[in-house]
Amino acid sequence: MIMSASGFPSLALGCFLLALVVAPHVVHGLSRSLTQGGGAVAPSASAAGLCASEITIHGYQCQEFDAVTKDGYILSVQRIPEGRAGGGSTNKQPVFVQHGVLADGSAWLVNLPEQSLPLILADNGFDVWIANSRGTQFSRRHTSLSPSNPKFWDWSWDELAAFDLPAVFDLIHEKTGKKVHYVGHSLGTTIALASLSEGKLVDKLQSVALLSPVAYLTHITTALGIIAARSFLGELVADFLEALCARPGLDCYDFLTAFSGPNCCLNVSTVDLFLKNYPQSTSMKNLVHLSQTVRDGGLAKYNYEIADFNMEHYGDARPPVYNLSNIPHNVSMFLSYGGQDALADPKDVQLLLDSLKLHDVGKLTVQFVKDYAHMDFLMGLNAKDIVYSQVLSFFKNQH
Template sequence: MMYKITNTCGCFLLMMTLIYNYQCSDIFVNESARPEETVHKWGRTENFIPTREKQLNVQGRTRPNPKEASLNTVELINGRGYPFEIHSVTSSDGYILELHRIPYGRHKKMAPKVSGQPVFLQHGLMNSDNVWLLLPDALAFTLADAGYDVWLGNARGNTYSRRHVSLDPSQEDYWNFSFDEMGNYDIPAVINFVLTKTGSQKMSYVGHSMGCTMFFICMSLHPELNDKIDVMIALAPAVSMAKSTAPLMVNQAPFAPQIKFVFDLIGVRAYQPVDSFWNNLRKRYCEPNLFLRYSLCQNTLFSSSGDDYHSLDLNLLPIIDGHNPAGTSVNTAVHYAQNYMAGQTFQRFDFGVEENQLRYGQTTPPTYDLSKVTSDVFIFWGQSDKVSAPTDIAWLETKLGNLRNSIMIEDPLWNHFSFLFSADAKRVVYDKLIPFLPQPIL
């Protein structure tokens, strides 16, 4: 009887996942594709936003501007009164990544040359770089105003990084990647690009969730790059997933091979792009009220992580919907599922016995050697995080080659996306991580 029940649940989850994701199969073009290298001049560009409204201050806090739901990243930056640049970086395997730069703060005069300490911010699974910008006192703006030269990364396959030197995103081969390739190819390309552009010897790195996954893979496979990082700040790092209680892991990971098989069969390539049918429906008809947001209108980010809206201004939810989820490959989600099913470990993508032998020289996927991560690492983690569970964080602490400190957020309800969307994020996290960064050159 238990066997039948389990399989019934599995079939139900499989069908719900297919219905939820089928619309993603034909979403493959980045309509804002830009040339190989596009750099906007220093200063602010006024022609992006027709009417720049001041954000309202309510009960001592700034109310989110609902118009930001329809703005892209550079429009968000410009709308807050900050300068920006757009850059394209090509990885060694041909993926073209879009970076956005905030070279200095809102109140600093324009300068022909930026002298601030470069800090690179890398988002997590199904996100784009806008997650560092949505709060009124978001981390990217906080760092820029503190004197840092802020660079925002976009992982391959998301809204802004959906180009390749030879492959078209409508082709199946384009989507044959997971976070392994992001760490192995994308992060080395970005590090070298930022240091070349700024003329700096080192840069700081701040990652959230998969942004930490990518960094640890990069330093494990390319340990020479540790010397180019002065500090790495890991917010809710997603490495070992063994103790995760997130719905995405618990409910879908056991059926990941079957889900991937059917996705391959029907041609689903992208996983959760922002402009899918369901996401467009939610953006159009859902309002920021608790009943809808916990039922029909829950964003994939929250339904996948199991997060509630602790300390979150509900007016921010439609703006989050406007940008997230931002899409990735099916293989990226599968790779996390594999790590969850493998227990307390951190391993490369499992292609099956025969292809593992060809790729790795062994029948099972090798593990990443985290002892090779020798740059200074500071971890911030939440007690109520269902994705990056405290037990998995404790495991990670024992594996890193140079962990400087592990900081538990004092708020007992702090969860996975609180780091990005909580109204208390600046006070609880951002103001505490800045002292760990090298002082900017002012």
């Protein structure tokens, strides 16, 4: 579900949401959130939570936690403290796993356990923590606001970088006393880069792995992505999707390819399972912010498009830029990107790498997977051998 600033879902937002995250199909069956007392909302999936619906059924231990952000959002976080075989050392290194936009933590769990990154990490001796960003089905809660209140949806990915990530890092550090490995996909990489560029997370961070990193969107190549991004900067109309898909040469029946590039290695049954629970809800402001990233070609804070509004929020007529060269040069980073990715286009990833060119020797590891597109990093049947094995080696080599 895509929620506008007025609290209502908007079909028009569906197209671009799918473009920049992980929901490659037509948004359907949208309805206003059903709220219950205290501002909480009944989840659309199992009321027992993600642990019961996706993790313990495979024989893993799983614990549910809440992380409360400084602006009052209550985020659902799942912990897998050990592998399916159990036992092992209690002195395990924590790993924080962050999804992209229109997804939640279950996006990492649609494949079999031996193909799903969080469970692979747990089976290899890591203490795994799975996040669910504000507005998604298990994190549609706030200390004072109901999802039916427009103020609940007044945020973009700026707030995910400034508040959501630090809240989860604080929770993990509080429970474990250890520095944290981080792995993100798509928007999960964007918010990590933005947060690190402002000096956040560093004191609790062990290393960071970015899969299909999105920092620049100058070279989006799909017609659907380009048109959808431009449309979000203009008038949003209810028949946007129908009008968009009526354009000559656009095939809206295969959003996965149309938006993210020709994924090489997805299983049809896995994709079907994925689509049963997607898209997850996000805010209109978040989508507009993403479209601004396409238009402006760089990573900057939300642009209110009126100089006086920007001045009120930032003290300047233009929104501040996230200077990625400010990321501490000694932060251990692993980047994996694909040659067929239409969102994290190789040319744009090169722009990101240019901004990291002063990184300390030995602190930046880069993997290029020629045949991979955007979704292969999340659901590829061979991602375990091609990408996840490299993530494991990278984490195990950090001391």
